[in-house]
Amino acid sequence: MTLTDNILTRRDALRGIGATALVSVAGRRAYAAEYHRADASWLANCRFGVSTHWTALSQPVGKDDWVPFEEAVSSFSPASYVDQIANAGAQYVIFTATHALQMLPAPCAAIDRIAPGRTTKRDLIGDLADTCHSRGLHFILYYNHSCNGGDDLAWQYAVGYHALDKSRLANNLLAILRELGTRYGSRVEAWWFDSCPALDPRGVYDATSTDMHGFQFPWEEWTAAAKAGYGARLVTLSSAMLTRFIYSTHQDYEAGEANDMVAVPSSQFTPDHLQAHRWVCLDNPEWIHYRVMTPMASPRYRLESVSEYVSMCNMTRVPVTFNVDIDRTGLLSPASLALLRKVRNQIP
Numbered sequence: 001m002t003l004t005d006n007i008l009t010r011r012d013a014l015r016g017i018g019a020t021a022l023v024s025v026a027g028r029r030a031y032a033a034e035y036h037r038a039d040a041s042w043l044a045n046c047r048f049g050v051s052t053h054w055t056a057l058s059q060p061v062g063k064d065d066w067v068p069f070e071e072a073v074s075s076f077s078p079a080s081y082v083d084q085i086a087n088a089g090a091q092y093v094i095f096t097a098t099h100a101l102q103m104l105p106a107p108c109a110a111i112d113r114i115a116p117g118r119t120t121k122r123d124l125i126g127d128l129a130d131t132c133h134s135r136g137l138h139f140i141l142y143y144n145h146s147c148n149g150g151d152d153l154a155w156q157y158a159v160g161y162h163a164l165d166k167s168r169l170a171n172n173l174l175a176i177l178r179e180l181g182t183r184y185g186s187r188v189e190a191w192w193f194d195s196c197p198a199l200d201p202r203g204v205y206d207a208t209s210t211d212m213h214g215f216q217f218p219w220e221e222w223t224a225a226a227k228a229g230y231g232a233r234l235v236t237l238s239s240a241m242l243t244r245f246i247y248s249t250h251q252d253y254e255a256g257e258a259n260d261m262v263a264v265p266s267s268q269f270t271p272d273h274l275q276a277h278r279w280v281c282l283d284n285p286e287w288i289h290y291r292v293m294t295p296m297a298s299p300r301y302r303l304e305s306v307s308e309y310v311s312m313c314n315m316t317r318v319p320v321t322f323n324v325d326i327d328r329t330g331l332l333s334p335a336s337l338a339l340l341r342k343v344r345n346q347i348p
Contacts (some may be wrong), residue, residue, distance in 0.1 A: 013089045013119045014159065014322050015070075016087050030070075031247045032342045035220075035223075036247070036335060037251075037252050037274075038216075038227075038231070038232050038233065038234050038235075038252045039232065039271070040234055040252050040253050040275035041151070042138060042189070043092070043097050043138070043190070043234065043253060043275055043277065043319055044268060044275055044317040044318070044319065045167070045317070046091040046092055046319040047089075047091060047310060047314055047320075047344070047347060048089070048090060048091070048092060048137070048310050048319060048321065048322060048340070048343070048344075049090045049091055049092035049093060049094060049138075049140075049179040049319060049320075049321045049322070050085045050088060050090040050092075050094075050106055050321070050322055050324050050331070050332075050340070051086065051093070051094035051095070051096070051142070051279065051321050051322070051323045051324070051325065052081075052093075052094075052095060052096065052279065052326040052332065053096045053099060053287045053288045053289075053326070054076075054095070054096060054325055054326050054328075054330070055096055055098070055099040055100065055101065055103070055288055055290075056069045056099065056101045056103035057098075057099070057100060057288055057290045058072075058288060058289050058290060058326065058327060058328040059289055059290055059291060059292050059294070059295055059327065059328055060078050060327050060328045060329055061289070061294070061295060061327040061329075062293065062294075062295060063293070066292075068118065069103055069105075070120050070121070071237055072122075073105045073120045073122050073124050073166055074121075074122055074265050075329075076105075076124055076330050077330055078124070078127045078128045078130075078131040078327075079131060080330055081128065081131075081220075081330050081332075082128070082131045082132055082135050082137065083135075083136065083251060084133075084204050084331075084332045085332070086135045086136075086137055087335075087337070087341070087346075088337040088341050088344070089340055089341055089343065089344025090137065090246065090340065091136075091137060091138065091319075092132075092137055092138035092139070092140060092186065092321075093128070093132050093138070093139055093140065094140040094141075094142050094192055094279075094321055095125070095128055095139070095140070095141060095142065095293075096142045096144075096211060097125060097141050097142060097143050097144075097180075097195075098143060098144050098145075098146055099142075099146070099288065100144070100146065100148065100151040100152060100288075101118075101146060101151065101155070102115070102118055102145075102146035102152055102155040102159075102243035103118050103119075104118060104119045104120070104125075105122070105124035105125060105295065106119065106120060106122070106123045106124055106125040106126065107119050107120065107121065107123060108165050108176060108179055108182075109179060110172070110176045110178075110179045111176055112173040114155075114158050114294070115154065115155055115158040115159070115170050119156070125141065125180075125184070126183070126184060126187065129141075129184060129188060130187065130243060130338065134188065138189050138190075138316050139187065139188060139189055140188070140189060140190040140191070140192055140234075141180075141184075141188045141190070141191055141192070142181075142191075142192045143177070143191060143192070143193055143194070144193075144194040144195050145159075145173055145195060145198070145199065146195075147159065147161040147169075147195070147198050147209075147210075148161050148195050148198050148207065148209070150209075150233060152326050156210075157330075159172045159173065159195045160172055164208045164213060166212060166213065166215035166217075168216070170217060170218055170221070170222075173222070174218075174221060174222065174225040175225075177191075177222070177225040177226050177228065178228045178258040181226055181227065181228035181229045181230065181233065182228045182229035183229065184229065184230075185229045185230045186232070186233075186236075188233060188234070189232075189233060189234065190233060190234035190252075190253070191226050191233065191234070191235050191236070192236055192238070193222075193226070193235070193236065193237050193238060193255075194238050195207070195238070195241065196237045196238055196239055196240075196247055197240055197268070198215045199217045200216075200219075200247055202245070203239045203243070203245035203247065204238070204239060204243040204244075204245050205239075205243065205246075207240070207241050217247075219237065219247045219248035219250060220248055220250050222237075222248075222250075223235050223250035223251060223285045223312065224250075230231065234252040234253050234275075235250070235251045235252055236251050236252065236253050236254060236256075236274070236277070237251050237255065238253045238255035238257055239255065240257070241257045241258065241259050242257070242259070242262070242263070244272075245271070249272070252274065252275065252334055253274050253275035253276075253277050254270050254274045254275065254276050254277045254282040255277070255279070256276065256277035256278045256321075257279045258278050258279060258280055259279075259280065259285075260280065260281070261280055261301060261305065261306070261309040263278065264278075264312045264313060265278070265313060265316050266316065267316050268316050268317040268318060271274075275317060276316070276318040277319055277320075277321070277323050278313055278319075278321065279320075279321040279323065280309075280319060280320060280321065280322055280323070281300070281322075281323045282299055282300065282301070282306075282322040282323060282334075282336050282339075283296075283297035283298055283299050283323075283324060283325045283333050283335075283339075284323075285300070287323055287329050289325050289326060289328075296327065296331070296332075296333040296335070296336075297325040297333055297336070298333065298335040298336070299333075299335055299336050299339045303339055303342050303343065303346075306322075306339065306340075306343050307342075307343045307346040307347060310343060310347050311347050311348070314347065314348075322336070322340065324336045324337065324340075
């Protein structure tokens with residue numbers, strides 16, 4: 001496989017338990033020989049999208065009336081959520097399924113077998129996907145394995161992150177992806193996978209907090225599991241903010257996590273032939289509204305700057321995702337949405 005580990009410079013910027021066992025070396029070679037990148041033209045045709053980090057840690061705005069995760073999921077309104085985003089002019093959504101804590105707003109038998117009490121009865125992910133499609137929006141699902149530092153130690157031990165035999169970790173995570181991918185089919189058109197450096201020390205950053213004992217995480221099997229139920233589903237493996245490292249050629253588009261409005265692409269495809277993409281934090285630099293009794297964040301940038309950035313990226317058919325602050329009730333930052341509506345009216 002081709003490995004690229006270039007850090008973007010400022011100059012560049014201005015320019016499961018019960019899962020199938022891991023496949024053999026021969027099987028991995030077969031994966032490599034058979035892999036064909038999915039068609040990402042639908043993503044290239046988008047001007048911009050909106051992402052939200054709505055998680056088990058999200059807090060309500062202006063009042064301390066936090067409710068349990070199950071209750072928060074039950075009362076979340078997909079119609080209100082999607083209406084806010086569609087009315088801002090976005091063409092797709094990236095919704096965060098799990099983040100620091102492995103708490104999924106949907107049923108998942110694979111997670112329940114590993115650590116009960118981390119899923120919900122309501123399938124909010126499915127409801128959101130269906131609502132997005134009814135409004136003509138594409139739906140991308142963000143997933144984090146939650147094995148990051150001390151964020152969720154109980155999950156780390158349960159899933160096998162600190163086990164001597166790391167194949168248990170891999171099998172558990174692959175089982176989760178297979179179950180979700182098979183359930184949602186074409187309703188989930190792409191995955192955005194975070195925290196790859198915590199599973200593989202080879203990248204720009206080594207974020208592993210366990211002894212890998214020489215274990216090479218099976219990214220080819222990961223991508224195969226991620227495409228379960230819908231072979232045309234796009235996959236990207238994030239190497240961390242403002243970095244590029246190809247953990248596997250088995251992915252379809254660039255993670256593009258830039259945080260700020262930098263790294264304007266000079267072409268539609270990266271040097272590794274992935275569909276280019278940029279992900280910018282539009283307002284809350286902490287990405288998650290996890291502070292109690294705090295107002296919604298306002299945009300960090302002026303209208304003219306955002307419009308110019310989107311237009312420049314779109315010139316080479318590169319979409320831009322803007323992360324917008326969202327509270328526990330599902331309210332998105334009104335100021336950020338108002339800015340995006342103006343951006344939509346200014347760009348071609």
